[in-house]
Amino acid sequence: MGKKNLETCFSPALYEADLHKGSIVVIIDILRATSAICTAFANGASSIIPVGEVEEARDYKKRGYLVAAERDGYVLDFADFGNSPFNFTREKVEGKTLVYSTTNGTGIINLASSAEKIVIGSFLNISALSRWLISQNKDVVLFCAGWKNRFNLEDTICAGAFAERLLQSGLYSTICDSTLAALDLWSVAQKDLTGYIEKVAQRTRLRSKGLDDCIGFCLTPDFTEKIPVIKNGILVDNIS
């Protein structure tokens, strides 16, 4: 049996949906969407509805849902809280269906909708998700969310960390330059991950808005065993 193919995509603008119909797509947006989603499930959320438009989030709020919603780093007036992982405490989310407002994320979920499966990756669930991927015997695409369609370093580094684990299993091969680059960048970054993230553009953007308190947490490996997966457009806990 041949090895499964591992690819990495650095931006929604580079995603080739037709090539990945049989693949498992891992969405990586570590500062902060996919870290927040992993945290919510770790703290007992039952499901998360990702919504793209502010008005859609507002409608969910009117119908009684707990809503996390920001635009440009500011919590929207009708929302219960913002998009930081620190907001998704057990007290707030356990047993609940949440609404998470994310323009970038919903676009990516739509782009990848023809894939075999879409799962949510971050450092917080890296070992559990890597083990699960290895057990699936499918091609894998590490899909970095980027920022406004641009390449970003923090998601690339996390993709490199996933790629290292998958390739070490001996079950995957890659001829994808993006994967090779992610591996090399991870090898540079992992020597001092916190220091490395200091130079990243997204950190600068978050810091300017006082939203950078969660970055150390977002770099923590294996905070949870949860593997969020998209089913019918909704995020659910794959393990339970």
Add this chain to the structure above:
Amino acid sequence: MGKKNLETCFSPALYEADLHKGSIVVIIDILRATSAICTAFANGASSIIPVGEVEEARDYKKRGYLVAAERDGYVLDFADFGNSPFNFTREKVEGKTLVYSTTNGTGIINLASSAEKIVIGSFLNISALSRWLISQNKDVVLFCAGWKNRFNLEDTICAGAFAERLLQSGLYSTICDSTLAALDLWSVAQKDLTGYIEKVAQRTRLRSKGLDDCIGFCLTPDFTEKIPVIKNGILVDNIS
């Protein structure tokens, strides 16, 4: 006076023309287009007409031009030779206007047409072009051609080598994650550039067609002082 901004673009699909109207754009496509263009000028070509369509190249041939034209690595039947830098010898090109067929390249030139200036970069002219850029006091975009809109490593590494030289001048700053990644990848690759390029997808593609003999040459720094520049859609020698 503030520092000038340095950015890197990894693919035509990621180029943001509106942001770069006042910038000098350096097109980097080292295996093999921009290396071949630098070689042609080093060997005395007077100008190069980049054409996108095969039929356009054929028309130029009928009108008596010397035409370099390949598709998928095969020399087209009407062409004088293919796209390898080794074809652009002094005997063939000195004093002549050439036609160079490149689908990818003409698309990029069109994309960047609103920029202040478009120049051609490769390892072959890296020192001369870096010095010239530093003398211009303009924002710079390192525009990697990629391959079929995908990220590629060889152009990224070359962009990292340019970025290192520009930043060392102290005249530029960057908050662009792509530039930071290119710098880190260059720092990994430069220890053994030939060995590093061994793993690159484009090398595999060229090797499968027997077109990889020029790769060592394409990695040679400072073969020429020439700085090809686009003027009215035509490549000319900026220095002369």
